Amino acid sequence: MNAASPEPHAGFLCALDDIPDGGALEIAAEQAGAPGIVVVRRGDAAWAYRNVCPHFSIPLNYEPNTFWAYDAELLMCAHHSAMFRFEDGQCIDGPCQGAALTRVAIRIEQRNIFNNDGRGQA
Numbered sequence: 001m002n003a004a005s006p007e008p009h010a011g012f013l014c015a016l017d018d019i020p021d022g023g024a025l026e027i028a029a030e031q032a033g034a035p036g037i038v039v040v041r042r043g044d045a046a047w048a049y050r051n052v053c054p055h056f057s058i059p060l061n062y063e064p065n066t067f068w069a070y071d072a073e074l075l076m077c078a079h080h081s082a083m084f085r086f087e088d089g090q091c092i093d094g095p096c097q098g099a100a101l102t103r104v105a106i107r108i109e110q111r112n113i114f115n116n117d118g119r120g121q122a
């Protein structure tokens with residue numbers, strides 16, 4: 001979250017504009033050892049997933065908040081290059097083709113993104 005973000009409240013994850021357009025933002029888990037969330041963005045749309053690759057059940061990134069995204073369409077796992085579609089988390093290429101990231105339900109209100117299950121972040 002950056003200085004421009006509003007006062008956090010229940011379920012707030014980040015501002016839409018915190019996420020690079022066509023890229024991804026990592027949101028660390030509140031509890032140590034719990035999986036974080038990765039939020040991907042294309043324009044005014046965003047999707048969120050548990051930051052857990054279905055191939056080896058490890059985070060999609062090596063470095064904090066560093067993700068590889070292609071054409072604002074695909075998110076690549078840094079480990080073995082599995083490619084996941086932004087809009088549904090489906091792996092369309094790589095060692096876990098056919099598997100999918102675990103969606104985190106979100107809503108966007110006034111360019112702010114909230115976890116939609118009302119239980120806060122991961």
Ligand code: FES
Binds near residue numbers: 053060094
């Ligand atoms: S751990 Fe993600 S592709 Fe292998």
